[in-house]
Amino acid sequence: MSKVNTVLGAIPAEELGVVAVHEHIGYGMPGSELDTKWWASPEERYAETVPKLRKFHEYGGGTFVDVTGICNGRDVDYYKSLSAKTGVHIVACTGFVGGDTALPFFARASVEYLAEHFVHEITEGIGRTGSRAxxxxxxxxxxGRMTxxxxxxxxAAARAALTTGVPILTHLAIDAENAIAIFNEEGLPLDRVLFGHADDGVNAEKTRDTWIAKQGGRVGFDTFGYETELEDPPFWARPRKERLDxxxxxxxxxxxxxxxxxxxxANCSPLGWPGVKGHTVNYxxxxxxxxxxxxxxxEATIRTLFVENPADFLTIRN
Structure with a gap:
């Protein structure tokens, strides 16, 4: 039977429902917990996040994939509480948003150590939470280039994916040639990789989305809602119609x-920065x-995009 790891345990992929495949409960750069201006208390974060997840559930949302990596504010016990409170399945990740967010302990680690760490978080659990990535x-x-x-x-991610059967999701789809070369060298089928942010306003012109797809990779259009039409758009914003087209x-x-x-x-409750006003998963x-x-x-195409494709992607294959 197909299954997917959520923070409250493994469930059949058929139970995921509508999936928001690239989201954040709370994301911040390493050290953001020391910020004195934008840091919210646990109570404030909870009060800000629960209504968004409840609304997601009311709309018909089933699963929220949190891709906040190690060192960026990942808090799995918090996710477990949110999932139980709102009825939304939450999938947590292992890995890093990028090498430049890895603290020195991990930055100095070998491929072998990193792979072992990822495998442990997938098969045994993240820390003492009992929840598996x-x-x-x-x-x-x-x-713009891989370090x-x-x-x-x-x-390391490719090796962990092959060992455990869970997929890989990338932050940005730039420098895909180097990424695909590594995955090919490790023997990882490219349908186990979702190359994310193919649509963001900074890198869309440099992202070879159709080439990635022709190699067999999956492609994420996952910055919807970051629009130049916003009152105070972020630097990665893009005109709404241009992105949709x-x-x-x-x-x-x-x-x-x-x-x-x-x-x-979207970021339910940003850590160490103000976030983008009005932008939520419910976009x-x-x-x-x-x-x-x-x-x-x-409607069949919409179901393919938000139910069938993510269920197939997230299913553990081993």
Missing amino acids: GVIKVGVSRG ELDKRIYR HFLRFILTEGFLGQALASAD IFEDLIPDLRAAGVD
């Missing part, structure tokens, strides 16, 4: 529906799905 996060450090540390992390072209005109996944990459239901319907996308 359901996806491995990797990423490209600032600068040597990034490459070690990607290689890009997505429609990829899934319909270019024919890569089976390899596409979508999400909002998926409040704006994105209505935009898809208005563009003539049928």
Whole structure:
């Protein structure tokens, strides 16, 4: 039987429902806990996050994949409480958002150590929480090219994915040639990798989304809602119509529906920074799905994007 690791235990993939595949309960850079201006208390974070997850559940959302890596504010006991309170399945990750977010202990580690650590968090549990990671996060450090540390992390992730059967999700789809070379060297099928942020406003023009798909990889359009039309848009924002047209072209005109996944990459309660006002995971239901319907996308296609593709991706294969 197919299964997926959630923070409250493994469940059949068929029970995931509508999946937000690239999101954050609370993300911050290492050291953000020392910030004195934007840091919220646990009570404030809880009060800010619960209504968003409850609304997600009311809209029909089933599963929230938190891809906040090691060193970036990952708090699995907190996720367990949120999941029990709201009824939303939460999938936690192992791995790193990028090598430049790995604290020195991990930055100095070997490929073998990193792979062993990822495997432990997937098969035994994260710390003393008893919860097992359901996806491995990797990423490209600032600068747009993989560093040597990034490459070690990607290689370790590939080995852990092969050992455990869980998939890999990347932060940015840039420098995909190096990433795919590593995955190929390690013998990891590319349908076990979701190359994320193919649609963000900084890197979209440099991201070879169709090439990645032709190699067999999955492609994430997962910064929906970060729009230049916002009152105070972030630097990675993009015009709403331009992003939607890009997505429609990829899934319909270019024919890569089976390899596409979508999400909002929203932060329920940002750590150490103010966040983007008004942007939540519920953009998926409040704006994105209505935009898809208005563009003539049928319900079967919407189900493929938000139910079938993520269930297939997240299913443990071993």
